[in-house]
Amino acid sequence: MNIKKVAITALCLSSLVAGSAVAQDKKTLAIVVKGLDNPFFEQINLGCKKWMSENADSAYECLYTGPASSSDEAGEVQIVDDLLVRGVAAIAISPSNAPAMANRIRAIAPTIPVMTLDADFLEQDRDLRKTYLGTDNYLMGVKMAEQASKLKSNGGTVCLQLGNVAADNINARAQGFRDTIAGSMKVDRLTGQNGWTEIAGCPLYTNDQADIANQQMSDVFTANQDLDAFILIGGWAQFAPQAYAQVTDQVMDKLNSKELIIIAGDTLPPQTKAFREGRSHSQVGQRPFEMGYRAPDVMIQLINGEKVDDPLYTGLDICTAEDAGFCAAK
Structure with a gap:
């Protein structure tokens, strides 16, 4: 190279x-x-x-x-x-x-x-x-699932946003989320377990790029008007706060009413600001x-x-x- x-x-x-x-x-x-x-x-x-x-x-x-x-x-x-x-x-x-x-x-x-x-x-x-x-990335996914279950006790449709396909930490979080929310181990995909179903086209892979992450969110929100939950397994979209604000502006009424919930990974300053503005419902942060x-x-x-x-x-x-x-x- x-x-x-x-x-x-x-x-x-x-x-x-x-x-x-x-x-x-x-x-x-x-x-x-x-x-x-x-x-x-x-x-x-x-x-x-x-x-x-x-x-x-x-x-x-x-x-x-x-x-x-x-x-x-x-x-x-x-x-x-x-x-x-x-x-x-x-x-x-x-x-x-x-x-x-x-x-x-x-x-x-x-x-x-x-x-x-x-x-x-x-x-x-x-x-x-x-x-x-x-x-403990599996535990991080567990905590995300616990927050989603509290906010949507009956389950719903969900999209997971991941990073690189071969990133062990991100995949471990996704596994922790799926296993916990489904109530069983080694779940490859949510297909109705405890009321939760992953929508077609998800999970999404951002390649750790904030611009791609925000475009993906916007596209999913536009194409899936009845989506119940969007899970940022990592905080990529929120790392570009202006773009993230524009994307979430599309669905602020749904976020305010909790018709749509967003759970996101990490607690960097732009992300905690988004949380305080109601642009996410929970942040699960690393150190x-x-x-x-x-x-x-x-x-x-x-x-x-x-x-x-x-x-x-x-x-x-x-x-x-x-x-x-x-x-x-x-």
């Missing part, structure tokens, strides 16, 4: 002391995310920077990077490849295409510690990493800042041969009309 297509890496090096320079012999702890265009991952970057600001005397530096676009699965694999060839002390990866990334890691067989954060490898490939740091802040310490533990729990979950923040909680404060 042409390296010019790969995003320029962004070193998470904060100004620790005015005019000071980072020692050249620092070892690198690399964090590779799905795409630098996603504001969710910028929170991971901020966590990385916070760690740097608090560890000026550390022998390690934190490197935050990823492809320019979240849809560039091959670009992410290439970045990981380049980092491993260049030499880093440890690496934390949020794989966009879990099988493709695992295949490359298996082929390279790095001797340094490899961990995942935010998104994991598929179960059959988890021997390739030491631990996973991030959300990406914590992921970026904790990842360097976990990698150092792995480098030192210390025992680390697997997985390491970072928790969820849930906002509803009855308990705005986290969303009211942001």
Whole structure:
């Protein structure tokens, strides 16, 4: 792959002391995310920077990077490849295409510690990493389903909006949602279980792109006037607040009356604002800042041969009309 297509890496090096320079012999702890265009991952970057600001005397530096676009699965694999060839002390990866990334890691067989954060490898490939740091994604789907069931106790028609087809974290959320709302395990599709039915053409796949996500929502609302629920398994559409406002303007009467409900993943500031404006009925949020802040310490533990729990979950923040909680404060 042409390296010019790969995003320029962004070193998470904060100004620790005015005019000071980072020692050249620092070892690198690399964090590779799905795409630098996603504001969710910028929170991971901020966590990385916070760690740097608090560890000026550390022998390690934190490197935050990823492809320019979240849809560039091959670009992410290439970045990981380049980092491993260049030499880093440890690496934390949020794989966009879990099988493709695992295949490359298996082929390279790095001797340094490899961990995942935010998104994991598929179960059959988890021997390739030491631990996973991030959300319990199946539980996140469970919580979304619980909110939908409270708002629509008799069920209804539903459309799920997902990200990349091969993203393990997103697929785990969708599975948690379907299993919980259907009341049984390993449900491939909702076909009337407990009154819930997925409409034709859904689930939708956004490739983690906000513009695609909003266009998909608009098209679904137009074509399905009787839709009961739209579930943003990830927050992509809400990451473009102006476009999301325009899309939800089409159905605000239905949202206000709860004829149509929207449950969305994540609680970044544009999303909590949308929630407060009544453009969603519940937000189930992850903690990406914590992921970026904790990842360097976990990698150092792995480098030192210390025992680390697997997985390491970072928790969820849930906002509803009855308990705005986290969303009211942001």
